[in-house]
Amino acid sequence: MSFSNLGLSEKVLAAVAATGYTNPTPIQEQAIPHVLARKDVLGIAQTGTGKTAAFVLPMLTILEKGRARARMPRTLILEPTRELAAQVKENFDRYGAGQKLNVALLIGGVSFGDQDAKLMRGVDVLIATPGRLLDHTERGGLLLTGVELLVIDEADRMLDMGFIPDIERICKLVPFTRQTLFFTATMPPEIRRITEAFLHNPQKVEVSRPATTAVTVTQAQVPAGREAHEKRELLRRLLREAKDLKNAIIFCNRKREVAIVHKSLQKHGFSVGALHGDMDQPARMAALDQFRKGELPLLVASDVAARGLDIPEVSHVFNFDVPHHADDYVHRIGRTGRAGRTGTAISIVTPLDQKSMAAIEKLIGQSIPRAEGDYEVHAEVADGTERPREQRGRERSRGGRGKPQRGERRGHDRERSHEPREARQPSEARHRPEEKRGSEPRHGARPHANASHVPSIGRPEPRRQREVDTEPGDHSHLPAFLLRPVRSPAGA
């Protein structure tokens, strides 16, 4: 199956070809002909299935004819989060480059006036989050009476976020005769009800069962004490020893925790960004952008990033906190192992999380291996030897100043060349209570810093190894690419 026999216009096919895609995904193959036939569509699909292009491409074909009038958008797309809305806009920019199309993004956190000016000029595609959209309609700057096609994306998530009343209000402002495309990953009763209200004789398109996790994702759970500082310490170890780690999203349950973990990792020299809903919009966009471009290999995030965000090639997902809702787990780890790639999802599990973990395992229909203290047994030493775990365990237990064995350091020199500055300022650890004591891990052996995963983007020149670097709070085992290039002021 190729894109060429789905009924898309020449322009759109050319744009698709230019991006290098040749074959449609199942959701695209099924949905596109219905959309072009101007049928209502009920799409049941997870993100990562190519869902966005399934409506963007036919919409571009439809929009080639006709022109927008001032304040009366021709099509409207509703998204639950600002990031998702921006992502859909990028799709229109990419595939619609050859068309003179006015695409407007109506999201909160950015200038109202600019948006209003854009609406005034007439837009073909309006992509919005509900709050800001209603704000514009209430102020009279926006009329939805000219909308020919309405897309409701991530409907089940809108439900979770309490947006359904807003969505219903918006739907009342859009002509009854419109075409509606409705996408959801799951079909809870409330969603079923609104599909009956919003859709007319919809064509049902369903791909990949909900509540499944990609087979290419390796999952593990690692036990931890309930203290937050223990979890942070464990996280750092997991980051260091992770195999083939290229980049990772670290999920926390609370915005506050996101900020704390972000700051903590920064202090320990990691190159890391943060993303949560209390950050201002430019900072949110910058963090996501840097992560996408690979400028920041690590991103600490709340569930704002759990669903739908299209970040290609996330190698690892860490659950710093186990999500309280099992379906959030599925969405979070769905950020990795996309498009058939492999991925790893590691959850830090405290005794308090046992019930949530059990619910997750029940939902996904498989048990998640417990790494226990054996986790690091799988870590390879770069020179091919493996030390006894007990020995590793002792490395830091004697006042935390154990000197690593020479042999094991060899082969890591290159990766260690970007040691965190903190390593040179051991005293800094002293005003951090969590770092005061020797950092003997609670559950098993001290892991070897496994650097075998480091891509070849480290410093090329060999560097002599340092003599001693294992002051408590010293975390110099970081692969170079995980390190911050710049250091924030000490004690900040």
Added chain:
DNA sequence: AAAAAAG
């Protein structure tokens, strides 16, 4: 229990 979105 919390996050998200309008401030």
